[in-house]
Amino acid sequence: MTTSQDSALDSASEQENILIWKADTALEERRDAGLEGLVGGLDSVIIATETDHLVPAVYELLRYTGLACTEAFFDNDSQSYVLSVPGSASLIVRSREGSNPFAGTNKARLTQPLPNTRLETFVFSTTDIKEYVAIQKRRGIQFLTPEPIVSDYFSFIQTAPSPYTGNSIGFIEWQDEMQTYAPAGATTVSPDITKPAYRHLKNISKLDHAATRVKAQDRTAAILEFLSLTNYHYDFGVHVKSQNSITSVARRNKEDFAMVFTSGITPYTSDEASGPTEKFIRNYGTRVHHMAFQTEWIEETVTQLKKEGMEFLLELVGSEADGLKQIFSDPSKHTLIVNEYIHRYGNFDGFFTRNNVEMLTEATAKQ
Numbered sequence: 001m002t003t004s005q006d007s008a009l010d011s012a013s014e015q016e017n018i019l020i021w022k023a024d025t026a027l028e029e030r031r032d033a034g035l036e037g038l039v040g041g042l043d044s045v046i047i048a049t050e051t052d053h054l055v056p057a058v059y060e061l062l063r064y065t066g067l068a069c070t071e072a073f074f075d076n077d078s079q080s081y082v083l084s085v086p087g088s089a090s091l092i093v094r095s096r097e098g099s100n101p102f103a104g105t106n107k108a109r110l111t112q113p114l115p116n117t118r119l120e121t122f123v124f125s126t127t128d129i130k131e132y133v134a135i136q137k138r139r140g141i142q143f144l145t146p147e148p149i150v151s152d153y154f155s156f157i158q159t160a161p162s163p164y165t166g167n168s169i170g171f172i173e174w175q176d177e178m179q180t181y182a183p184a185g186a187t188t189v190s191p192d193i194t195k196p197a198y199r200h201l202k203n204i205s206k207l208d209h210a211a212t213r214v215k216a217q218d219r220t221a222a223i224l225e226f227l228s229l230t231n232y233h234y235d236f237g238v239h240v241k242s243q244n245s246i247t248s249v250a251r252r253n254k255e256d257f258a259m260v261f262t263s264g265i266t267p268y269t270s271d272e273a274s275g276p277t278e279k280f281i282r283n284y285g286t287r288v289h290h291m292a293f294q295t296e297w298i299e300e301t302v303t304q305l306k307k308e309g310m311e312f313l314l315e316l317v318g319s320e321a322d323g324l325k326q327i328f329s330d331p332s333k334h335t336l337i338v339n340e341y342i343h344r345y346g347n348f349d350g351f352f353t354r355n356n357v358e359m360l361t362e363a364t365a366k367q
């Protein structure tokens, strides 16, 4: 006898098979278009804040992660800080005046006080930006500028915000090696925000993954769009039926930054019925929910972060026997982003465990 639960599971696995097939096709199309190998790993992430939240946002990241401020610059309508830690993509935290291409996508039930605040752009390195842009324009990709923006050290371009994630994907070609993110005409200044000298911050290192929340009905399109723009492949999805949530992972290789998409299994109907993932989107729009940082000595580090005032959505989940431990902070009042701290033990060859994903997702209902 077939129960309704069986048929829901059948439909989920059928959806998954369709996604896997479409993802393979997207990779073939990417190869045929001549894009293979043109895009490298994650270079940096651009986070926009309101002008009066910029310094508090930067200070908070210095205080609660391993990142240090390596550059500061401004021009007529924007101010930026670059935060870096060896072996990691950098964070470029900025505020800007004037028109905002992300304004529409930022609007949601709870975001009125922070209309310009968002993790806007994931920037990937490329070895040939001209060739990349020419190919993608032929494939119909829309960029925010007609041509790459050129400085003495790099060329940069970014896509228009995605209709599925609200995020932009950027591309940077460094002339030589990485020098400065300051665009042509910007004034570079010595960073005026000091990182606290806490020893436990040395335990927190590279950006491991970031998770974007997308609507159930846009999950496949969001993943395929990302694959078509980068050199990533779809790796796997964890379905958590109790939370109406799927966590999907795209990767380039095992060591690299992973791009995570979290969506409902079924589309939003009501806050009560739809689970924390779809509710988050109603409240905050489609956007990056958290940035995860690799963390050594995670128990002690989290204890110290708590002493320094950081608040968390739940206690550490997982164990050494499970292969990993993770925890979510409360969302930042300055960026709206949650920090995840993650530690994978020695031989753990998975990326997530189902049980951790379920508990972490459940905790986000508090947001």
Ligand SMILES: [Fe+2]
Pocket: 209, 211, 260, 290, 292, 340
């Ligand atoms: Fe995560």
